Amino acid sequence: xxxxxxxxxxxxxxxxxxxxxxxxLIGRYPVKEAAMLPTLHLAQKQAGYISPAVMKYxxxxxxxxVMKVKDVVxxxxxxxxxxxxxxxxxxxxxxxxxxxxxxxxxEHLKAKLGTDIALETNLAKGxxxxxxxxxxxxxxxxxxxxxxxxxxxxxxxxxLTPEKVDEILAQLPN
Amino acid sequence: MAFIKLNDLEIEVEDGTNIVxxxxxxxxxxxxxxxxxxxxxxxxxxxxxxxxxxxIPGAPPGTIGPAxxxxxxCTLTVRSAPPERKLEEKYDAIVRTDSERVxxxxxxxxxxxxVHHPLDCPVCDQxxxxxxQDFSYRHGHDKSRYLEVKNVPxxxxxxxxxxxxxxxxxVCTRCIRFCDEVSGSGELGLINRGSHDEIDIxxxxxxxxxxxxxxxxxxxxxxICPVGALISKDFLFKSRPWFMEKANSVCSGCSVGCNVTVExxxxxxxxxxxxxxxxxxxxxMCDDGRLGYHYVNSDDRLQLPQKRVDGELVTTQWADALTxxxxxxxxxxxADIVVIGSAQGTNEDNYVLQQFAHDxxxxxxxxxFGQLPGEEHxxxxxTIEADKNPNTAGARTILGSANGNVVLEGDALWEKVAxxxxxxxxxxxxxxxxxxxxxxxxxxxxxxxxxxxxxSAVTELADVVLPGTTFAEKDGTFTNSTGWVQRIRKTIxxxxxxxxxxxxxxxxxxxxGGEIDYHFAGEIAIAIAENVAGYGDATHxxxxxxxxxxx
Numbered sequence: 001x002x003x004x005x006x007x008x009x010x011x012x013x014x015x016x017x018x019x020x021x022x023x024x025l026i027g028r029y030p031v032k033e034a035a036m037l038p039t040l041h042l043a044q045k046q047a048g049y050i051s052p053a054v055m056k057y058x059x060x061x062x063x064x065x066v067m068k069v070k071d072v073v074x075x076x077x078x079x080x081x082x083x084x085x086x087x088x089x090x091x092x093x094x095x096x097x098x099x100x101x102x103x104x105x106x107e108h109l110k111a112k113l114g115t116d117i118a119l120e121t122n123l124a125k126g127x128x129x130x131x132x133x134x135x136x137x138x139x140x141x142x143x144x145x146x147x148x149x150x151x152x153x154x155x156x157x158x159x160l161t162p163e164k165v166d167e168i169l170a171q172l173p174n
Numbered sequence: 175m176a177f178i179k180l181n182d183l184e185i186e187v188e189d190g191t192n193i194v195x196x197x198x199x200x201x202x203x204x205x206x207x208x209x210x211x212x213x214x215x216x217x218x219x220x221x222x223x224x225x226x227x228x229x230i231p232g233a234p235p236g237t238i239g240p241a242x243x244x245x246x247x248c249t250l251t252v253r254s255a256p257p258e259r260k261l262e263e264k265y266d267a268i269v270r271t272d273s274e275r276v277x278x279x280x281x282x283x284x285x286x287x288x289v290h291h292p293l294d295c296p297v298c299d300q301x302x303x304x305x306x307q308d309f310s311y312r313h314g315h316d317k318s319r320y321l322e323v324k325n326v327p328x329x330x331x332x333x334x335x336x337x338x339x340x341x342x343x344x345v346c347t348r349c350i351r352f353c354d355e356v357s358g359s360g361e362l363g364l365i366n367r368g369s370h371d372e373i374d375i376x377x378x379x380x381x382x383x384x385x386x387x388x389x390x391x392x393x394x395x396x397x398i399c400p401v402g403a404l405i406s407k408d409f410l411f412k413s414r415p416w417f418m419e420k421a422n423s424v425c426s427g428c429s430v431g432c433n434v435t436v437e438x439x440x441x442x443x444x445x446x447x448x449x450x451x452x453x454x455x456x457x458x459m460c461d462d463g464r465l466g467y468h469y470v471n472s473d474d475r476l477q478l479p480q481k482r483v484d485g486e487l488v489t490t491q492w493a494d495a496l497t498x499x500x501x502x503x504x505x506x507x508x509a510d511i512v513v514i515g516s517a518q519g520t521n522e523d524n525y526v527l528q529q530f531a532h533d534x535x536x537x538x539x540x541x542x543f544g545q546l547p548g549e550e551h552x553x554x555x556x557t558i559e560a561d562k563n564p565n566t567a568g569a570r571t572i573l574g575s576a577n578g579n580v581v582l583e584g585d586a587l588w589e590k591v592a593x594x595x596x597x598x599x600x601x602x603x604x605x606x607x608x609x610x611x612x613x614x615x616x617x618x619x620x621x622x623x624x625x626x627x628x629x630s631a632v633t634e635l636a637d638v639v640l641p642g643t644t645f646a647e648k649d650g651t652f653t654n655s656t657g658w659v660q661r662i663r664k665t666i667x668x669x670x671x672x673x674x675x676x677x678x679x680x681x682x683x684x685x686x687g688g689e690i691d692y693h694f695a696g697e698i699a700i701a702i703a704e705n706v707a708g709y710g711d712a713t714h715x716x717x718x719x720x721x722x723x724x725x
Binding site: 004005006051052055056064065066068069070071074075081082150 | 303359360361362363364365366367372375376377378379382383385386
């Protein structure tokens with residue numbers, strides 16, 4: 001047995017703006033635990049990913065055990081436990097997108113970015129060496145009428161072809 | 175009270191009883207995994223499905239039949255219904271646990287539970303006391319139809335005494351609920367999603383723990399795990415459960431007096447598990463008690479009497495040791511003798527000891543010795559007391575039961591000891607360090623007789639050492655801090671020529687011409703019942719497995 005537990009060297013803390021936002025959103029929920037998802041989103045926005053330090057901070061804020069936070073973080077694929085690229089590209093691969101050749105889009109992205117597809121447990125696998133992009137497959141993005149679709153961070157792009165993908169990538173600021 | 179029809183039985187149960195418990199009372203098995211009577215009921219394993227009966231919608235009033243869906247027995251509670259809602263004009267509920275639908279449902283649920291379960295019973299510690307094994311045998315399919323690849327999550331180290339074999343886990347979440355509700359520490363949770371669910375402690379992405387399963391009740395999760403997923407490192411690969419004998423006893427770790435089962439073979443104690451007692455420990459015990467038995471099996475145990483020759487302790491024969499003691503005792507005044515009983519000893523040990531002091535030595539100066547106080551630990555549903563002796567209350571009462579006996583403790587005792595010529599100290603306290611005042615007092619004694627189980631700070635100072643016995647090697651009773659008198663039972667034989675403490679005292683008495691003549695612990699308990707106020711009913715026969723509470 002290694003009695004070794006992780007020592008958090010730099011504790012995480014909300015910056016002033018996020019602290020204000022947290023104070024506002026916590027008031028909307030009857031119990032603190034219910035604010036877990038928005039709090040985690042806020043924390044991920046600031047820290048980039050949910051590190052042990054973030055989990056500890058969120059647990060303390062919401063008066064929960066660290067395990068309760070970890071539980072939620074591992075349940076939802078939108079929370080990252082390791083660093084991801086500046087742009088997270090989510091390629092829908094559910095049925096309508098698959099019928100409309102999402103595979104072509106995906107293969108094109110793979111070749112263009114020179115990376116593999118990230119796994120939920122191994123995001124590094126789909127992250128480019130320069131840390132700019134993370135490529136991952138996701139389930140339905142609720143836009144089947146305009147398939148195939150991808151999301152780049154919070155923006156949805158529709159009716160994609162390899163050419164359109166090139167355009168999208170080109171207009172992303174560095 | 176609710177009057178229910180369970181299969182073909184007509185039974186009465188308390189309002190609010192669930193079907194699993196109602197059936198258990200009448201020896202009907204309703205198999206279950208996630209349900210535990212000491213925890214909340216999430217009804218997630220679906221194993222305890224039963225078939226409730228009720229009015230059939232659309233049918234003429236008064237016709238009843240099986241409900242459209244099966245219900246989980248653990249959450250289906252019954253209570254007395256108003257007359258107009260009685261079924262068949264007399265029952266508050268009608269439930270079947272043996273219908274074809276129920277039997278089929280159990281089979282199917284078990285098939286799902288076994289989807290990712292490995293067939294590693296031959297190397298699994300739980301084999302022989304495994305609910306999955308037993309229920310599969312009694313309620314399951316005889317073969318698996320699953321051809322796909324099984325999930326193989328890793329084996330995990332959760333904390334100082336608990337290992338998790340994730341592959342065997344059926345995700346009943348008993349352990350998580352235990353940590354949330356009983357110990358209140360919440361170290362355990364579920365990671366991932368769906369069929370990849372795993373029990374774990376919080377870890378970083380690289381798998382380094384953020385927090386360990388390291389509370390003083392952690393061992394209980396091993397007991398409540400219905401399969402072989404949570405395993406005690408202390409017991410891992412030590413023995414098959416069916417090779418061990420079991421005895422109902424009481425934990426000697428503190429004054430709570432948790433009911434336990436001591437599991438043993440001829441060569442020693444193998445493990446200690448909690449036993450249900452509604453008013454004392456419910457289903458639980460702490461790890462201090464659970465893992466505190468190792469001194470019983472120690473190779474260092476005192477096996478022969480010892481006497482001091484030229485400053486060194488050398489082993490000797492019982493007859494020699496007893497003669498030596500008798501010589502020293504007969505030369506001194508009663509006023510110069512102090513007899514000290516042990517809070518680790520049974521009521522019977524202490525009764526014979528005070529009888530010896532009072533009737534044979536004619537001294538009224540007694541003392542009480544025990545483990546140094548520790549820390550009190552409070553959990554939402556459990557308390558570990560600071561007094562680390564199982565029988566302080568009993569020893570105190572019983573040593574002081576004869577006319578004129580004074581039982582000294584603490585500073586008063588050591589002051590008296592410092593002025594005494596002969597001290598007979600029954601210790602039996604494992605790993606007890608002596609405080610300065612205690613050591614100084616004992617050093618001043620001319621002739622110190624120490625009765626102990628292990629070489630200790632006390633035996634180092636003694637002139638004669640007598641090998642006594644631990645809780646695992648004798649019959650008797652302990653009185654806990656809330657006044658429950660409970661039985662401990664002999665499991666293994668004492669090592670070497672060590673003897674039960676009251677028998678040693680009795681031999682000493684005989685050596686000095688006294689008339690103490692008991693043959694077994696139960697006989698002493700009868701004497702206690704006759705002579706000690708409050709213990710009137712406390713014979714071994716009355717105490718049984720449940721214990722009795724003193725007024």
